[in-house]
Structure formats: structure tokens, C-alpha cells
Amino acid sequence: MSNVNSILSILAATYPEAHCELNFSTPFELLIATMLSAQATDKKVNQVTERLFRDYKTPEQFLTMSLAEMEQAIKELGLYHNKAKNILATCHILVENYGGEVPGSMEALTQLPGVGRKTANVVLSNAFHIPAMAVDTHVLRVSNRLGLASGTNPDLIEKQLMSCIPRSQWIQAHHWLIWHGRRICAARNPKCPECPLSPLCPSRLLPA
DNA sequence: AACTCGGGGCA
DNA sequence: TGCCCAGAGTT
Missing domain, CATH: 1.10.1670.10 (Helix-hairpin-Helix base-excision DNA repair enzymes (C-terminal))
Known part of the structure; x- marks a missing residue:
């Protein structure tokens, strides 16, 4: 051996x-949780996303938030300005180009602002069950x-x-x-x- | 390869 | 008080 x-x-x-310790019930929620998890603890991310996903469940609903509102909602995770800006920009692309759904390919995911190879692999493996x-x-x-x-x-x-x-x-x-x-x-x-x-x-x- | 973003948790 | 936390983008 x-x-x-x-x-x-x-x-x-x-x-x-x-297992994945980020809480999610849809690919979209895992994408957001993973984007938020950069340089933050998963426990804090789960606290924030539990509140967030209670009121906003889809990219369309996320886009009803202003940048300032998004920043305030995720502020305690740190790096909040870039995260908020990237999340809103990503939601915009999901709605415009992917019918409000999260694409299931590395190429499409890493094209989203704020989504790198690490985040993409987490989504592909845990939400789409693709080996990564x-x-x-x-x-x-x-x-x-x-x-x-x-x-x-x-x-x-x-x-x-x-x-x-x-x-x-x-x-x-x-x-x-x-x-x-x-x-x-x-x-x-x-x-x-x-x-x-x-x-x-x-x-x-x-x-x- | 190095820097920046960043508040919160923990020793 | 210092350092790390399920990173990504820019220079």
C-alpha cells in the first residue's frame, strides 16, 4: 500500500x-456563501447567510438590494466592499446570461466577478456533485x-x-x-x- | 510574487 | 496585541 x-x-x-460546513439549500446559496467565506470563518458565514437567505433567495431578489444595503448585511465578515460589489455584479450576470441559474462549468463560474478557481470548485463539487x-x-x-x-x-x-x-x-x-x-x-x-x-x-x- | 481588502475570533 | 480566518483581483 x-x-x-x-x-x-x-x-x-x-x-x-x-462535509461542507457552509450551509446552503441551492447552488445559488452555496455560490454566495462561498464568495462570502473568503478570509472569514465558516461559522460567521453561516450566521450571516442564515439571515440573508431568509429574506433573499434568488439572484433576482438579491438585485433588489443596493450596494450599501448589501455591504451592511455582510459587514461583519470583512472585505465587505469587494464582496458586496462582486455579489451584485455576479447576480446581474446570472439573471442576464443564465436565466437566474448558477452555471455548472468551471469556465462560466470563473468568469463571474469574485469567483476564482477555488470558489468554482467548491460549487461544482458540493452543489453539482462534479469531482473537483x-x-x-x-x-x-x-x-x-x-x-x-x-x-x-x-x-x-x-x-x-x-x-x-x-x-x-x-x-x-x-x-x-x-x-x-x-x-x-x-x-x-x-x-x-x-x-x-x-x-x-x-x-x-x-x-x- | 507581493499587495490590498477587513471585521471578528482566539490565544 | 498579533495573527489567522473554507480568496480574488490588481500591480
Whole structure:
């Protein structure tokens, strides 16, 4: 059994219920939640979107909000001016070009203002169930530490992970790596002594 | 590759 | 008080 397969099976056993922690009930809601999640905690995003989606459910309804109203609604997440502007511009495109629906292709999604490859992959994998690997800071850090990938370019990390992980596990592996990054393999003070992957990890910290 | 946007949470 | 948080766009 290869090292990668060992790592994947341990992650699978450790986080059997790993899933997307952004709350959504439609592709549109996931797109908005993911756009809002940049440099914010998913818990805060869920608090904000719970309020937002109670009153506004479609791009058409979002467009009834002014920029100032949108900024106020999402202010506590930070980066609110760019997020609000991009969300309204994206809703406009969804209504004008896609009949108010979220397109299900990488090309169309990344053409939307404020939607990059990471956000697009989250929407494609979680809302459309299309195999994809979304590389955020957690996935980048953890995959580097574990030796599953190397470098700082998210696009290259994505390719490396997609080549060493079976396609059928891309979506789950994405969630496993994030859950592991948040619970054990944190950016600061990783909990190596209690990490089930420690014996396989090239970057493990020896107990002090 | 480096910078900027940004309020909130947590040690 | 300092640093990180399920990033993207511009320079």
C-alpha cells in the first residue's frame, strides 16, 4: 500500500463525516456563501447567510438590494466592499446570461466577478456533485506538510492532488484535508502528538 | 510574487 | 496585541 493510500485511509477513518460546513439549500446559496467565506470563518458565514437567505433567495431578489444595503448585511465578515460589489455584479450576470441559474462549468463560474478557481470548485463539487479538488489555505498547508504536494501555487497543488488521489475521492479528500487542518494540523501550533498521521508525516513536530 | 481588502475570533 | 480566518483581483 502506497503512502498516499495510507494517508487517505487514515483520514477517512478519522473524519468519516467530513462535509461542507457552509450551509446552503441551492447552488445559488452555496455560490454566495462561498464568495462570502473568503478570509472569514465558516461559522460567521453561516450566521450571516442564515439571515440573508431568509429574506433573499434568488439572484433576482438579491438585485433588489443596493450596494450599501448589501455591504451592511455582510459587514461583519470583512472585505465587505469587494464582496458586496462582486455579489451584485455576479447576480446581474446570472439573471442576464443564465436565466437566474448558477452555471455548472468551471469556465462560466470563473468568469463571474469574485469567483476564482477555488470558489468554482467548491460549487461544482458540493452543489453539482462534479469531482473537483478545491485548494484553499488549509488544503495547501496540510498537503504540503504531508508530502502529498509541494509549492505555493494553488493551481499546481490542485494538479498534484488530482494526480495522486483517485478521482472518486477528490471531493471527500478536499473535506478531509480541511477538517484535519482545522482540528489538528493547524497553521500555528499543530497538534502533532495527537495526530493519527504523525507516523507518516515528514513534517511532524517532535514532542517538546 | 507581493499587495490590498477587513471585521471578528482566539490565544 | 498579533495573527489567522473554507480568496480574488490588481500591480
